[in-house]
Amino acid sequence: MSEELPKDLTGNRISLAVLTVSDTRTKENDKSGNRILELARQNNMQIAEHTLCTDDIEAIRSILAGWLLRSEIDVIITTGGTGISSRDVTLEAVRPLFEKEIDGFGEVFRYLSFTEDIGTRAILSRAAAGTVNEKVIFALPGSTGAVTLAMRRIILPEIHHIRYELTKHLQ
Template identity: 80%
Template sequence: MHEGFGPAIRLAVLTVSDTRTKETDKSGQRILELAAGAGLGIAEYTLCTDDAEAIHSIVAGWLLKPGIDAILTTGGTGIARRDVTLEAVRPLFEKEIDGFGELFRYLSFAEDIGTKAVLSRAAAGTSGEKAIFVLPGSTGAVTLGMNRIILPEIRHILHELTKHR
């Protein structure tokens, strides 16, 4: 339990994919599984296609909901034409957490991706008292981002965002 966040930090999870369903969404399910294992709650979980307006609308709506502390997206972070998650979400950042993407790419490079890590556009930022994490769509990337960065730091990040209360 973390002071100021009740029994659990509550996450909203968005999977961005033109082909996945809740039944086939291994990356989204992995986020839910790792979050539950860390004692975090899930306030929302949905999927949408690689459509910038839809992505932006869902995340912007979640930013207005008081029962959500952090938003995680998975998918649409590459360099292909249909990869628009970062373009849809970045305008919602009040502050970008540059170190998240830098560390994510470093860990990806060091662990097994090698120089292909330069293609990752994983990012994070804040909006009001909420944190937003934009993760790649692979299960390995989600596992790395959750285990190595998000889960160890989420309480500290949210503390920093809310300590002025």
């Protein structure tokens, strides 16, 4: 996005935490996690955390639970573990935390993946989003293309509106 996005209601930039779920990646070769960070920085977002963990429900939940308690984190994005293989457990870790699921995110993501990226393979994606404690969590696939698509076409255009809706009662 070329124009600078507005700040949140407090006048601060939106703060983001990124969790890469993978048994094989490191920070150096985490293309998807690093792509999220790159796009977030280009759009005036603060980076609070970038962590990697294995495909393990308890490990994922432990990291997210800590982040959900941190007032300076507004948005959490996970990448990886949203497919259908036996090791893909991100949704099993994240969904029970949701207070409200944002069904439209997964629907629009799969539609865009189908029409703009991978065709019918989009049916294998379990990408999802939901809210917890006035924060939003996005669970994205692990591919760089999927992360770029989600960030550019859905998350970045809507994140300020989502943040507003989650915090407008605090005004």
